[in-house]
Amino acid sequence: xxxxxxxxxxxxxxxxxxxxxxxxxxxxxxxxxxxxxxxxxxxxxxxxxxxxxxxxxxxxxxxxxxxxxxxxxxxxxxxxxxxxxxxxxxxxxxxxxxxxxxxx
Numbered sequence: 001x002x003x004x005x006x007x008x009x010x011x012x013x014x015x016x017x018x019x020x021x022x023x024x025x026x027x028x029x030x031x032x033x034x035x036x037x038x039x040x041x042x043x044x045x046x047x048x049x050x051x052x053x054x055x056x057x058x059x060x061x062x063x064x065x066x067x068x069x070x071x072x073x074x075x076x077x078x079x080x081x082x083x084x085x086x087x088x089x090x091x092x093x094x095x096x097x098x099x100x101x102x103x104x
Contacts, residue, residue, distance in 0.1 A: 001052075002054050007058060007069075020080060021081060027056075028070060031066055035063055035066045038062070038063045038066060
């Protein structure tokens with residue numbers, strides 16, 4: 001069984017992008033579960049992710065820090081997922097929509 005000090009080390013331990021997506025998803029779900037528990041009791045000192053093969057223990061003091069961690073991990077998850085699916089957004093505009101008269 002592997003023991004990690006934080007979620008970041010758990011994610012960084014793999015170089016495969018699909019495995020990283022899976023690990024990010026596990027962490028986001030564990031943090032959301034912890035946020036639900038924290039809604040009833042604000043005095044949470046730490047949480048752990050234990051799936052039988054991996055154990056991660058991290059300390060969070062209040063629900064707002066958990067929410068910020070979820071936001072950061074979701075941002076990384078979405079960026080990695082869009083890179084894997086080769087999804088890019090392009091905005092096409094008519095030349096008439098540009099302001100060609102620049103005033104100084």
